[in-house]
Amino acid sequence: MSVEVEVNEDDLAEMVGQVWESYLDPEGINPLIPTYDENQPSEVHSSVSISGSWTGHLVYASSISAARRAAAAFLAMEPEEVSEDDMSDVLGELANIVGGNVKAMLPPGAFLSLPQVVLAPESSARYPNTERIGGVYGLWEDEPVSISMWHSRAEKSEEESA
């Protein structure tokens, strides 16, 4: 069974805004400034896979500096004190939070994987037979951060032929 995704970029931006408000910028001083540049560079990324009524991935990618800053915000420590494990943990949780909220907007019967974290650029990731269908791209304190959705091509072509 395939269904058309019901999550658009505005929804994604709203979810991302809530994450910033809750954890990364609770005082509203350093929001994610949109760049609308889907090709902006990254150095680390995390993802969760969604399967079932919709098949695809949610990917969070950023520079190491932004990942370090995110971990520092979550863990209430200075960025210099953040370890690689801390960064991995927070990157995974960020993908999990946004991915979970995306899943909630999909038709019933979607399942979320546990997060995967790779301390390498998003461009090194391989999501076979998928295409990026949208995302939020921005700068957080001048460092690149992106959150994108990838959809299974096989499922998309089923939708188009239905």
Next chain:
Amino acid sequence: MRAMVIDDSRAMRMILKRIVTKLNFDAVEAGDGKEALDLLTEMPEVPELALIDWNMPNMNGLEFVIHVRADPRLREMTLVMVTTESEQSQIVRALAAGAHEYVIKPFTEGAMIEKLALLGLVPTGANS
């Protein structure tokens, strides 16, 4: 009072721990439902509150709730799911299994304190 914070993300455990510590709970942490059950077995006093993630390895949050509700010794624990699982059907499942409240990630500190206040676990207005 004591609270148990159960989440596979250390960062999320830290955030929850900061909140409950501010409310004068002594907090203990577990990385999944299985570890939490093992800790509860060893603890002479059962915590009043557990904040529970849903998606965790080894034993997920829903399975943990079911185990706790089946154990008379743990009957008095207040169970709050803290999760990204925000579909109505999942909320209903968790509440039917015995969770008392449901908090959807991302949450602000204020929203969490309000939920705990509704459960009578913190003085009303602790958020102000």
